[in-house]
């Protein structure tokens with residue numbers, strides 16, 4: 082049975098972030114875009130890593146794409162792009178990254194999605210991590226279509 086994804090999630094520790102990623106992982110299909118925002122160290126990569134490992138069915142290495150901007154994973158369950166736009170130098174780079182291909186053929190996880198401005202697909206699921214004491218709170222917005230998990 083699937084349920085609407087809640088608009089806020091309490092994530093008191095990293096295990097809770099990983100549990101949320103494990104819950105979202107199996108419902109994703111090609112064309113889905115997940116925008117992961119929040120300040121440096123908020124847990125965006127932790128969430129993406131757990132999600133990718135869940136879809137891989139193994140604890141594969143998932144490095145932060147801070148310097149490469151994009152890491153792609155050709156998995157049996159479909160292709161996943163893990164994108165980190167923190168170091169994106171200009172809007173011109175967006176087309177060079179080939180994100181349009183990702184949006185059409187892959188599941189796309191994007192850290193620092195605000196760098197895309199209007200290039201972020203409007204049906205993306207937005208998850209914004211906020212620090213709350215030693216833990217985090219995730220604020221979730223569904224965009225132009227409903228999301229369930």
Ligand SMILES: Nc1ncnc2c1ncn2[C@@H]1O[C@H](COP(=O)(O)OP(=O)(O)OP(=O)(O)O)[C@@H](O)[C@H]1O
Nearest residue numbers: 092093094095098121122123124125126127216217
């Ligand atoms: N819910 C949580 N509560 C407490 N710590 C957490 C939680 N989720 C993740 N962390 C911790 O936050 C730290 C930073 O995580 P991570 O590298 O994923 O951040 P990030 O948002 O990707 O940062 P950057 O913007 O630099 O890419 C890690 O040490 C991780 O263990």
Ligand SMILES: [Mg+2]
Nearest residue numbers: 125126145192
């Ligand atoms: Mg990161």
